[in-house]
Amino acid sequence: MNERTDTRGKIVSRATELLKERGYNGFSYNDISGPLGVRNAAIHYHFGSKAELCTELVEQYRELLRSQTSQFMASGGSATEQIEGYFRFCMHECPDCSSLCPLGALAVDFERAPDAVKERAKLLIEETHAWLTRVFEVGKAQGEMSFQTEPSLMAHMLMSTVQGSRTLQRISGHTRLEAVIEGWRAQIFGTTAADNSADTAAA
Amino acid sequence: MNERTDTRGKIVSRATELLKERGYNGFSYNDISGPLGVRNAAIHYHFGSKAELCTELVEQYRELLRSQTSQFMASGGSATEQIEGYFRFCMHECPDCSSLCPLGALAVDFERAPDAVKERAKLLIEETHAWLTRVFEVGKAQGEMSFQTEPSLMAHMLMSTVQGSRTLQRISGHTRLEAVIEGWRAQIFGTTAADNSADTAAA
DNA sequence: CTTGCTACTTACTTACTAGTAAGTTAGGAT
DNA sequence: ATCCTAACTTACTAGTAAGTAAGTAGCAAG
DSSP states (O other): OOTTTOHHHHHHHHHHHHHHHHOGGGOOHHHHHHHHTOOHHHHHHHOSSHHHHHHHHHHHHHHHHHHHHHHHHHHTOOHHHHHHHHHHHHHHHOSSOOSOOHHHHHHHTGGGSOHHHHHHHHHHHHHHHHHHHHHHHHHHHTTSOOOSSOHHHHHHHHHHHHHHHHHHHHHHOOOOHHHHHHHHHHHHHSSOHHHHHHHHHHO | OOTTTOHHHHHHHHHHHHHHHHOGGGOOHHHHHHHHTOOHHHHHHHOSSHHHHHHHHHHHHHHHHHHHHHHHHHTTOOHHHHHHHHHHHHHHHOSSOOSOOHHHHHHHTGGGSOHHHHHHHHHHHHHHHHHHHHHHHHHHHTTSOOOSSOHHHHHHHHHHHHHHHHHHHHHHOOOOHHHHHHHHHHHHHSSOHHHHHHHHHHO
16 A cells, blocks of 8 residues: 555545445546546556445445444443434534435445445444444433334434435435434434533533 | 337336436436337437436326325325325335335436426425425324424424435345334324224224 | 566556437328 | 328447556665
8 A cells, every 4th residue: 555645545535425426326437536636547456346446435434433333332421422422423424415325325226236335335234223223222221212112113213314314405405404313302302402412511 | 109109108117117226327228228129219219318308207206296195185184194195105106115216316316417307306305395294284283193393394304214214225125114104103193003094994 | 786566557448328310110191 | 192290210429437458667675
């Protein structure tokens, strides 16, 4: 690896941007190499194929999310703090919601995606789902949260809502993720954001 | 229009299938013409461009959803019946959830989509949102439904959940839309499906 | 100082893309 | 009978896609 130029890292980074903005079939090597000031063959030097590049990209995103969630876990905080961490991750990952998350972008071309990509994307969803399920379980058991639906379904519904909101936002143009998260807070805490953030700050 | 062969209709129909399965950039004219036993030029005869074909396709999907929702409306049924109609539409539109909805597929390439497509897709979302908001308003006013969040946000969250669930399903492989809808029922009716479908049948 | 490796480049190929122009065919109207 | 038009076809073009093969610049070790 050339540590000074870090062309490889820049390629992954630019490809991630493009995937989120246009989907797998929506960008070409020219869209990567052009802005980076390298040639298409440089991409092929680092990645055997577009699929290989894409695999690494998903793996990197998974690492990012995993490091975030494990960081919340390690903090030893309450379920409330854990879920607020997830909310923060979602908001931070796409502040203006102009782009999709890598998974949302990949889902479209998913059937034709290489097995390695499928596998990692699946893993990413399963890990997040398992983590969120645990947070809901603990949150309910400790009396921090209140809901009827089973934790596993709650986790799936939360992930779906965030994912879907981002998709709809892209078409409608209205940023609504903040309101959606607020809606979820009301649902699980029965409080407003002000109440809850005060809670978190106090903890 | 050739009413016997209906090539034009078959083209739109096949394109819709392909859009849902692979996204806008994921299929070519060959994928349409091949199975239909016509030549690519036949597509160009009916549609000036891929964007034009896509515009018609979205318009057709909008008509479908519009006809469904207005049908529920015209039925003069309760808000419960209206929302159950929406649930039915979602389930019916994609029984096995192997494909995305046309909007979810388009969202990926949305920035580069032609203005006509953007406009109609936006309209489709706004119409559905307005209709669902009204259903939630009426449902709450008439005491059929019970929730804290404002109806407009409820509508957005429901649409997001359905949309997102379909996206996640595509990656994880698990069909969960039925459970998600069940979760929503519990949330707004505080009942199980059995209770509620009995309700609907009785009405 | 030359050998060898990393990180590329130049120059190319094959395959496919949307789209076009001109010609053909079948059936209905005149 | 012929003319017209709708609904195509054949044959093509220009552009772009991913991917490849062979060559090279710069640096580090022996």
